[in-house]
Amino acid sequence: MTAVSIREVAPRDGLQNEEPIAADDKVRLIDALSGTGVRRIEAVSFVHPKAIPQMADADDVWARAWHNPDVRYSALIPNKRGAERAIAAGFGEIEVVVSASDTHNRRNLNRSTDETLDEITAMIPLVHASGATLEVIVATSFGCPFEGDIDPDRVASIVERVRADGADRTAFGDTTGMATPRRVRDLLSSVRPELLHFHNTRGTGLANVLTALELGVREFDASVGGIGGCPYAPGASGNIATEELVHMLEDMGITTGVDLESLLDVAAMAEKMLGRTLPSGVLRAGPRTRLV
Template sequence: MPVAPEVPPRRVHVTEVGLRDGLQNEPVVLATEQKLALARALIAAGVREFEVTSFVSPRAVPALADAAELVAALRDTPGLHLSALVPNPRGAERALAAGVDSVVLFVSASESHNAKNVNRSVEASLAGFERVARLLEGSGVALRGAIATAFGCPFEGNVPVQAVGGIARRFAELGATHLSLGDTTGMATPPLVAERVHHLRGAVPDLPLTLHFHNTRGIGLANVMQGLALGVERYESSIGGLGGCPFAPGASGNIASEDLAYLLEEMGIDTGLELDGLIGAARLAGELMGRPLPAQVSRAGPRLALAECAAVPTARG
């Protein structure tokens, strides 16, 4: 069912996920001080909301073994909101002890991807979340929900919108304050974005939506444009386009924070982000990774970053 266009938001909230989603699948494991250097560059560029790490088993994801140390080093920085992914009650206990502002509970919309990702059924994941919700009661730490493969599964193909809606209702019952739709494998398209946003606004009207796109097939920002046309105000992105899912064949990185900020700036939408600072942070991320990153704006610069005419050869003939 088509969704009537809305007025695009005048301000958009961007959550930086590069320190978590961006780094968890990289072959290079950064030291805590290197992560902090990248975080400080992002903070200087105006980033105030981070999905900063994940409290998973260090054996499972060695790149995030310093989760507690990273949160401790950042938590007293004024104005920041630090969220962390947690897979189970033990992870939630560690996140609470570290001093995060919110925890993110994640589940895949497809059974096969959830089994690969966390080795349990969707229902078993959701049942475990009830214990996490009880742990958070009275703590002042918010609960956020995230649905992976919300736009398609690399093993099952199309994911019914009703499956996404059913999980969303479970998150609402748990008291989630936000819900992120994850395009884990880059299978989202503008029509799917419209379908899912429309359905969820009916299923969980009081749960604000966040859109998390990957650029696997080159239309990540086209999907953002569809979200903006529907009035969605919250997006997640990764500096330099870092990221990818180890349990999703062919999945490449997230949409790049600097590419997203450039698009929004050119549309006259406020983000509180400073584009030149993001470009600097992306270049630092590339240096730390030891390779060029897939983002485009940090390579080409903004459209009015002019070249010196005399420095460019003139065609002959």
């Protein structure tokens, strides 16, 4: 493997677990990330403001943000109404989430997993008619804080259904950082997605990436500074820090296309915006090649 694609998720998945910040700051964050060499950015989520108030200004933020023609931008949606808003905003890549855990799905979307799958089935023709693609993210793929371990066969059955229904891509989300290299190997031996989304809640994020790389996965989510989490799952803190992932991959000779120093500047900017110390080790210590 010589190259890996990274989707930067800080503007959406990162900020949804933080105290709300101003729309101007969100625009600045998207614009800055768009200039780092990252080729994919999850920009906003079209969700009801009562559910996720941090995303209440999604339309305004997206309208004002720089749309770098070299970057693919995507939006997360929870339902058909969200899909209609994303299409109206001009997104060509749309993501929808369903939890392998029925309990988490009810906490997150107020409906059962099967009900969400039925809605996705009905939504796919709408998305395709607009010329956009739909990626189905299977949350709690590696475990659920309410139900415990998730049977890989359950995840596989969800993937089988959405692919049969016409979904363009699938991704697995490690919603509360319950994945370990063993769990990654176990699940990916049953079914393999196009993209993986790991949290570093228990310190295994990069180890999980290495295991997935060995199994041939080439696309990963990451969040600058390591910000993010899920407001509907206890303990769901800490996405993989994008700068830590880039630092490791580039040292392995795997190209990401991302300028690490530019990314560190954005991480420092995000830290000031949020007013707290972010968990990224590379932000604290700098690249291994940086001399004193």
